[in-house]
Amino acid sequence: MIKVVDLYKSFKDQAVLRGVNLTIEEGCSMALIGGSGQGKSILLKHIIGLIRPDQGRVLIDNQDIGKVRGRPLKQLKERFGIVFQGGALFDSLTVFDNVAFPLREKTRLNDSIIRDKVLQELSRVGLSDAKKKYPAEISGGMKKRTALARCLIMNPEIILFDEPTTGLDPLISKAIHRLIRECQKSLKFTAIIVTHEIPAIFSIVDYVAMLYNGKIIFTGTPEEIKTSLDPVVHQFIHGELEGPISLK
Numbered sequence: 001m002i003k004v005v006d007l008y009k010s011f012k013d014q015a016v017l018r019g020v021n022l023t024i025e026e027g028c029s030m031a032l033i034g035g036s037g038q039g040k041s042i043l044l045k046h047i048i049g050l051i052r053p054d055q056g057r058v059l060i061d062n063q064d065i066g067k068v069r070g071r072p073l074k075q076l077k078e079r080f081g082i083v084f085q086g087g088a089l090f091d092s093l094t095v096f097d098n099v100a101f102p103l104r105e106k107t108r109l110n111d112s113i114i115r116d117k118v119l120q121e122l123s124r125v126g127l128s129d130a131k132k133k134y135p136a137e138i139s140g141g142m143k144k145r146t147a148l149a150r151c152l153i154m155n156p157e158i159i160l161f162d163e164p165t166t167g168l169d170p171l172i173s174k175a176i177h178r179l180i181r182e183c184q185k186s187l188k189f190t191a192i193i194v195t196h197e198i199p200a201i202f203s204i205v206d207y208v209a210m211l212y213n214g215k216i217i218f219t220g221t222p223e224e225i226k227t228s229l230d231p232v233v234h235q236f237i238h239g240e241l242e243g244p245i246s247l248k
């Protein structure tokens with residue numbers, strides 16, 4: 001279980017997180033939504049231990065990731081996978097080698113086992129035929145699939161997705177969402193997905209959390225957020241220009 005407790009973070013005089021509380025149960029998927037610049041990526045970075053909070057805690061199964069150091073921190077971080085917005089692929093490596101990369105870097109598995117594992121992940125994400133291609137030769141959707149395969153190959157218990165469908169057309173975006181959902185259900189990892197894909201994201205997650213003015217102002221199921229009477233939540237998810245959210 002991931003528990004964010006009363007988390008505060010400021011940069012100089014800008015208070016970004018102002019008492020964030022959030023719980024994500026093991027094996028669940030949660031969309032983290034909120035306006036641009038509200039601190040979603042900063043919150044993700046705290047959850048994975050890349051940033052230390054000014055105040056508050058992030059507990060991963062009761063271990064405070066802001067407090068552990070050395071080997072225990074490394075072990076904790078190994079439980080995470082991240083799928084970055086742009087995919088963060090290595091341009092000079094083929095799809096196969098991109099997916100093999102973490103196994104070659106972080107394990108002592110032999111080439112034949114690595115090959116089997118890579119082929120299995122490429123098959124899972126529908127990229128078996130693209131293994132010899134370079135990132136420049138594949139579509140945006142295929143890059144996202146490669147990034148997902150590279151993340152899955154390490155069997156993470158928790159995967160953080162930072163805008164996994166940005167820049168994709170609606171159909172490809174839908175296919176990536178469905179793939180994420182299928183992988184999450186079959187592999188049972190915990191997923192946190194930062195996204196602006198509203199309402200599309202609602203069909204693939206168990207819960208939605210909304211960050212606004214430094215706090216989580218809503219957590220609930222997709223059905224609950226769709227019918228929320230909170231004026232800020234309502235305005236945001238319906239994309240209305242009039243309402244309490246000021247558009248700067």
Ligand SMILES: Nc1ncnc2c1ncn2[C@@H]1O[C@H](COP(=O)(O)OP(=O)(O)OP(=O)(O)O)[C@@H](O)[C@H]1O
Pocket residue numbers: 011016034035036037038039040041042043
């Ligand atoms: N290292 C940093 N130093 C100073 N300010 C930062 C730093 N990182 C982020 N910020 C600020 O914190 C705020 C929140 O940024 P963040 O990237 O988390 O927003 P976001 O909700 O993910 O936005 P978007 O939806 O546009 O990606 C922004 O105003 C940003 O400028």
